[in-house]
Amino acid sequence: MTSPIHQPSASGGTRTVIAAALFDAVLILAFAAIGRDTHQRGDVVTGVFLTAWPFLAGAALGWLAARAWRRPLSLRSGLAIWLGAVAGGMVLRAMTGQTVVLAFVIVALLSLGLFLVGYRALLALAGRLRKS
Numbered sequence: 001m002t003s004p005i006h007q008p009s010a011s012g013g014t015r016t017v018i019a020a021a022l023f024d025a026v027l028i029l030a031f032a033a034i035g036r037d038t039h040q041r042g043d044v045v046t047g048v049f050l051t052a053w054p055f056l057a058g059a060a061l062g063w064l065a066a067r068a069w070r071r072p073l074s075l076r077s078g079l080a081i082w083l084g085a086v087a088g089g090m091v092l093r094a095m096t097g098q099t100v101v102l103a104f105v106i107v108a109l110l111s112l113g114l115f116l117v118g119y120r121a122l123l124a125l126a127g128r129l130r131k132s
Helices: 015-040 044-066 075-095 103-132
Strands: none
Touching: 015 044, 015 075, 015 103, 044 075, 044 103, 075 103
């Protein structure tokens, strides 16, 4: 029996799943890097990973909850991954003593929403324009 990740999906198969998961991770790392740069924090590489890991873990939970490997580029998957990244990220940050304040929650919601749902929305729009 093969795992669901290795079965072809309606969106292009294993390569699409891997590419979407990697792109999500890169965007979350970019979010962390931008935030750290904005606040002029040191320890660039380790600091980015320290900031990003709760959001990466939350996004992974979003992938699992939505079974995003079935349609990794769908808006529905993007919404679940986004909300998983933010909710899971904030819970994990709070549990590990990292800062969780309303302003940061709002920035994370907006930024990660733009990143994780935004590229999927652009791809959906491009697909519709190609069909017409």
